[in-house]
Amino acid sequence: MEAIAVQELSKLYPTRDGSVHALQQISFSVSEGEFVAVVGPSGCGKSTLLKILAGILPASKGDARLRGTPITGPRRDIGVVFQSPVLLPWRSILDNVLLPIDVQRLGRDGHLKVAMDLLSLVGLEGFERRYPWELSGGMQQRVAITRALIHDPAMLLMDEPFGALDAMTREQMNLELQRIWLERKKTVLFITHSIPEAVFLADRVLVMTPRPGRIMDDVLVKIPRPRALEVMNFPEFAPYVHCIRERFSAKGVIDS
Amino acid sequence: MKGMRNVALTILLFCSSVLAWELIVRAFEVPTFIFPAPSKVAIALWRGFASGLYQKHLAHTLLETVLGFLLGSALGFFLGTAVALSRYVEYFFYPYIVMFQSLPKVALAPLIVVWFGLGLKSQVINAALVAFFPLLVNTIVGLKSTDEDRMNLMRSLAASESQVFWMLRLPNALPFVMAGLDVAMIFALIGAIVAEFVGARAGLGMLIQSMNFNMDVSGQFSVLLILSIVGLLLNRCILLIRRRVLFWDPSEKERLERERIAL
Numbered sequence: 001m002e003a004i005a006v007q008e009l010s011k012l013y014p015t016r017d018g019s020v021h022a023l024q025q026i027s028f029s030v031s032e033g034e035f036v037a038v039v040g041p042s043g044c045g046k047s048t049l050l051k052i053l054a055g056i057l058p059a060s061k062g063d064a065r066l067r068g069t070p071i072t073g074p075r076r077d078i079g080v081v082f083q084s085p086v087l088l089p090w091r092s093i094l095d096n097v098l099l100p101i102d103v104q105r106l107g108r109d110g111h112l113k114v115a116m117d118l119l120s121l122v123g124l125e126g127f128e129r130r131y132p133w134e135l136s137g138g139m140q141q142r143v144a145i146t147r148a149l150i151h152d153p154a155m156l157l158m159d160e161p162f163g164a165l166d167a168m169t170r171e172q173m174n175l176e177l178q179r180i181w182l183e184r185k186k187t188v189l190f191i192t193h194s195i196p197e198a199v200f201l202a203d204r205v206l207v208m209t210p211r212p213g214r215i216m217d218d219v220l221v222k223i224p225r226p227r228a229l230e231v232m233n234f235p236e237f238a239p240y241v242h243c244i245r246e247r248f249s250a251k252g253v254i255d256s
Numbered sequence: 257m258k259g260m261r262n263v264a265l266t267i268l269l270f271c272s273s274v275l276a277w278e279l280i281v282r283a284f285e286v287p288t289f290i291f292p293a294p295s296k297v298a299i300a301l302w303r304g305f306a307s308g309l310y311q312k313h314l315a316h317t318l319l320e321t322v323l324g325f326l327l328g329s330a331l332g333f334f335l336g337t338a339v340a341l342s343r344y345v346e347y348f349f350y351p352y353i354v355m356f357q358s359l360p361k362v363a364l365a366p367l368i369v370v371w372f373g374l375g376l377k378s379q380v381i382n383a384a385l386v387a388f389f390p391l392l393v394n395t396i397v398g399l400k401s402t403d404e405d406r407m408n409l410m411r412s413l414a415a416s417e418s419q420v421f422w423m424l425r426l427p428n429a430l431p432f433v434m435a436g437l438d439v440a441m442i443f444a445l446i447g448a449i450v451a452e453f454v455g456a457r458a459g460l461g462m463l464i465q466s467m468n469f470n471m472d473v474s475g476q477f478s479v480l481l482i483l484s485i486v487g488l489l490l491n492r493c494i495l496l497i498r499r500r501v502l503f504w505d506p507s508e509k510e511r512l513e514r515e516r517i518a519l
Contacts, residue, residue: 051408054412055411055412055414056408056411056412073414074411074412074413074414075414076413076414078412080409080412082405082408082409083405084405086405086406086408086409088406088423088424088427089504089505089506090427090430090504099413099423100413102423103410103413103414103415103419103423104413104414131504133504133506133509
């Protein structure tokens with residue numbers, strides 16, 4: 001069974017003069033355990049796609065299924081990581097991580113150890129009693145990832161999670177995300193506007209056109225894992241980036 | 257070391273201004289019924305407390321203020337929550353609330369005395385009326401100011417409406433609610449004093465009124481001094497609660513930082 005199956009999915013936003021197509025007849029699928037990146041310029045409807053999959057936003061037309069069942073609303077077997085960490089300042093780091101447990105009433109006692117293990121997996125042991133404002137941006141985003149993993153979802157939806165971080169922290173986070181993924185083997189849908197980031201992280205890269213959002217290419221990345229940061233300098237890395245960038249410049253998205 | 261010096265400077269400044277006041281009043285022979293010297297005020301203060309008169313009236317005013325504050329802010333908070341959560345309540349009640357809000361509440365004091373008499377009840381009601389609005393307005397604004405990203409997070413977790421309220425909207429509204437309490441406390445004191453002016457059997461406001469009839473200006477000054485200290489202490493109480501509740505709020509941390517520098 002496919003983890004994510006999307007058929008002819010469209011999303012229209014009504015405006016004063018007619019409606020705007022944010023997504024137009026998108027179809028793709030993601031297998032269990034696969035890491036898929038969606039790359040596209042801003043305003044191509046990437047975030048809309050993620051919100052539909054997360055069940056926060058209804059689709060206008062078409063069919064989207066997660067693990068065989070149509071999406072009708074938010075689901076408890078997915079974890080979402082947003083662009084900003086969105087931590088609640090009145091909760092300590094541990095309480096932030098346990099938020100999904102509190103909401104879904106899964107019992108704190110049984111999940112305390114899970115939370116501590118996850119925090120040490122992302123390198124934040126000893127920070128559980130701290131508060132969000134005491135942490136740097138990169139650390140906060142790590143807490144957000146931990147929170148998305150706490151209820152052991154089958155799937156992670158990530159919406160440009162490292163977009164707000166500086167370049168060095170971002171590379172660090174890419175490495176860590178890969179490590180977490182290799183260890184936990186979750187299905188990941190990762191949205192980004194950085195082509196190298198997409199190629200570095202993903203098994204497959206879906207390339208989206210600007211408005212109306214459509215998928216124009218599906219690139220399989222055959223670079224063995226685990227990938228170190230040096231992979232970006234390897235001769236096999238550049239052609240992927242080049243090929244994807246070509247597609248954008250052909251569409252007039254990037255000036256070449 | 258620097259803190260000690262600042263405290264010493266503050267005390268010195270206070271003492272010298274009181275001394276200047278005393279000297280100026282004596283030098284220009286200002287009559288006591290116009291502007292009493294601080295020594296006269298101090299004597300009035302001592303007499304008032306020694307006879308037990310001030311304690312009795314102070315206790316009365318404090319009771320009115322605190323009861324009025326609790327009643328008014330609780331009502332304001334609950335009605336504000338209802339308005340923020342229910343579109344119907346907002347639609348049907350909000351116009352009246354706006355209308356009532358633009359009315360100076362102290363203007364109702366004479367009516368309230370007619371309805372509820374000269375006793376404690378009418379002062380408490382008056383204090384509550386004045387304290388009600390800051391809480392109402394701030395609660396509405398606070399509950400409606402929830403960040404869209406945080407809303408999306410809660411939605412993505414399939415949180416119920418009541419979970420969103422308790423885990424997100426209410427804590428998010430607390431800085432606004434606390435700011436409302438801050439104002440409501442002082443407003444309640446104003447409401448209580450005005451009600452006593454209009455008609456009461458006890459209280460510091462009533463005392464001021466009767467001293468005014470007797471041209472006892474030093475006495476009035478001494479009561480004013482008590483009132484400002486009472487206001488300050490009540491405000492401090494709210495501040496202490498606020499610091500406990502809002503330890504995570506950035507503006508609260510800033511305020512702490514400022515106070516540390518000031519000392």
